[in-house]
Amino acid sequence: MSHHRLEARDLSFSYPDGHEAIKNISFCIHHGESVGIIGANGAGKSTLLMLLTGLLFPGSGEVLVGDVRVTKKTLPMIRQRLGMVFQDPDDQLFMTTVYDDVAFGPRNYGLDEKEVGERVMKALDMVGIPHLKDRAPYKLSGGEKRAASIATVLSMQPDILIMDEPTAGLDPKSRRKVIELLKSFEHTKIIASHDLDMVLETCKRVMVIRDGQVAADGEALKLLTDAKLLDSCGLELPLSVQGCPVCSNHIG
Amino acid sequence: MLKSTQDIHRIDINNRETQGAALQPCPKNLNRDLILLMASAGDSFYNILHLDELARMDTSIHRVHPLAKLLVTVAFLVAVSSFGRYDISGLLTFFFYPVTIFVLSEIPAASILKRLLLISPLIVGMGILNPLFERQTFILGGVVLSTGWITFLSILIKGALTVTAALLLVATTGMDRLARALRMLGVPRIFVLQLLLTYRYISVLTEEVARMQRAYALRAPGQRGVHTRAWGSFAGQLILRSFDRAQRVWQAMRARGFTGDYNIGEDTRFKFRDFAYLSGWIFFFAVARIFDVPGFIGSIMTWLAKH
Numbered sequence: 001m002s003h004h005r006l007e008a009r010d011l012s013f014s015y016p017d018g019h020e021a022i023k024n025i026s027f028c029i030h031h032g033e034s035v036g037i038i039g040a041n042g043a044g045k046s047t048l049l050m051l052l053t054g055l056l057f058p059g060s061g062e063v064l065v066g067d068v069r070v071t072k073k074t075l076p077m078i079r080q081r082l083g084m085v086f087q088d089p090d091d092q093l094f095m096t097t098v099y100d101d102v103a104f105g106p107r108n109y110g111l112d113e114k115e116v117g118e119r120v121m122k123a124l125d126m127v128g129i130p131h132l133k134d135r136a137p138y139k140l141s142g143g144e145k146r147a148a149s150i151a152t153v154l155s156m157q158p159d160i161l162i163m164d165e166p167t168a169g170l171d172p173k174s175r176r177k178v179i180e181l182l183k184s185f186e187h188t189k190i191i192a193s194h195d196l197d198m199v200l201e202t203c204k205r206v207m208v209i210r211d212g213q214v215a216a217d218g219e220a221l222k223l224l225t226d227a228k229l230l231d232s233c234g235l236e237l238p239l240s241v242q243g244c245p246v247c248s249n250h251i252g
Numbered sequence: 253m254l255k256s257t258q259d260i261h262r263i264d265i266n267n268r269e270t271q272g273a274a275l276q277p278c279p280k281n282l283n284r285d286l287i288l289l290m291a292s293a294g295d296s297f298y299n300i301l302h303l304d305e306l307a308r309m310d311t312s313i314h315r316v317h318p319l320a321k322l323l324v325t326v327a328f329l330v331a332v333s334s335f336g337r338y339d340i341s342g343l344l345t346f347f348f349y350p351v352t353i354f355v356l357s358e359i360p361a362a363s364i365l366k367r368l369l370l371i372s373p374l375i376v377g378m379g380i381l382n383p384l385f386e387r388q389t390f391i392l393g394g395v396v397l398s399t400g401w402i403t404f405l406s407i408l409i410k411g412a413l414t415v416t417a418a419l420l421l422v423a424t425t426g427m428d429r430l431a432r433a434l435r436m437l438g439v440p441r442i443f444v445l446q447l448l449l450t451y452r453y454i455s456v457l458t459e460e461v462a463r464m465q466r467a468y469a470l471r472a473p474g475q476r477g478v479h480t481r482a483w484g485s486f487a488g489q490l491i492l493r494s495f496d497r498a499q500r501v502w503q504a505m506r507a508r509g510f511t512g513d514y515n516i517g518e519d520t521r522f523k524f525r526d527f528a529y530l531s532g533w534i535f536f537f538a539v540a541r542i543f544d545v546p547g548f549i550g551s552i553m554t555w556l557a558k559h
Binding site: 050053055076079080082084086088091092094095096097100104105108109134136138152153156 | 304305307308426428452455497500501503504505506507508509510511513
C-alpha cells in the first residue's frame, strides 16, 4: 500500500547555532517494514526522527508520507498517521490520568467520546495495562510509563510507529516486555536506539547514521554482525553476537 | 517527606545521571540531605498534584457542572468581599457554604486547611497594623479596644472564606475542567491555555529543581541548601533545563494533534441539577448578604426564651 510509504529525499538540516546535524539523507521505507536507526551519540538520530514527524522542517529536501509532502499545511493529517513515542515518557505523559493521556490524541482530532473510549481501551489492552487507566502517570514505574506512552500513540491508530530509544532506562524484564510488544505490532516501525540487541530482534532492516549521513542501509543481521562497520560508526557488535565470555575464553 | 518506596524508585530512575556524579557520598549526610530535599522541592511537587487527585473523586459536588461551580464561587467571593469592614456577624452565615461543600464533597479538610495556612501570613500581614492605626475605640467586657481589632478580624474571616472557596473549587473541579468552564464563559483561548500550561509546567519546574538540588547535595555533603556562589549557575541551569523540557513536552503535544484547544471530552451540557445548584447558592448568598441572618436567629431565640 503506497500510502504507508515514508520517503526522505535529500534531507539536510542545520541547527540555528550552525551545527549541521543532517546532511543529504535519502531513503524510502515501505509498508510493514521494521527499520532500526542506529548511530553514536550526536550522530543525528533524534534530529532525523523529528524531521520525519514534522517537529522540525528540513533546510533542504523533503519528507513524503505516502504521496503527501510534510509541510505546515499537511501536518494535522500527517501526524495522525505517524505515531511518535518520545525517549522520555515523562515528556509524553502530562495529563492527570493514564486514561486522559491516552485519550489526548483522539480528542484533539474531534472524535466523539464513545469512540475515544473504545480506542483508549483498545490501546491500553494492546500494551497490557488496562488496569492502570485511572492511575496518575507520574506514579507509575518506568516500565508502566513506557507502556502508557506507547498507548498514547496507538490510540491515534497510526500507520507508522516512530520510536526514540523505546528500551532506555528499563529493567531487563520490562525491556523484554517492550520488545515482545514491538514484535507484535504490524505497523511500519522506525526505531532509533543504542540497544542493538533489541534492534536485532525487532527490525529486519537497519540504517547506520554517522555524522548526519547514512553510513550503511541494509539487512539488520548483515550490518549488525559487521564489526568493522559498527566500529567505524562509534558502535560495537550487539552483545548477543559477541562471544560468550566463558566459552570464548576457553577457545581463546 | 517522601511518600513511599515507589517514589524513591522513581527518583532513582530519573536521576541516574546525577547520582552517577556523586563520587564519594557520605552515607549519613546523604541520608539527611536526601530527606531535607524531599521535604522541600519534591514535596511541593506532590502537593500541587494532590489537588488534582482530589478532583478525581466522584461525589455529588464533583459531578456538578464546572461552570456552575465556577459561577457559584465567583458569586461567593463577590458577596463576601462586599461586606463592610465592621460587619462581622453577617459574614458568619457564609461559613455555611464551605462547610456544606466539605461535607458533601468528602474532601479531607486537612488538605485544604494546610494550604490555607500557607497563605495565612499574607492575610495576617494585611490587617495586623489595623489595631494600631485606627483611633476609634469600643469597650468589650470593661476593656477599651481599638476598632482596628474588628477590621482585623473581618479581614481574617474574609481571607479564610475566599481562599477556602477558591481551593475547594480547584479540589472539586480540577484544573482541566475549570479551564473548560472559563472557555465556556468566553475567556479567550490564549489566557486559558496560559493558565493550564503554567499549571502543568510548575510541576515540571519543581521536579527539575528537586533533581538539581539532589545532585548538588550529593556532591556537597555537610552544606545546608545551595551556597550563594552557586546561585547564578544554578538558576541559569534551571532556566535552560526548563526550556528544553518545556519544548519536548510541547512537541509531544503537537505530535498528537494539539492545536491549542484543550479537550477533556466530557459531557458539557448544563443539566437541571446544575441550574438548581447555581440558583440555590446564589439565592442563599443574596439572602445572607441582604438580611442579617445570625441577628434574626438571635432575635427568634430571645423571643422564644421570653414566651
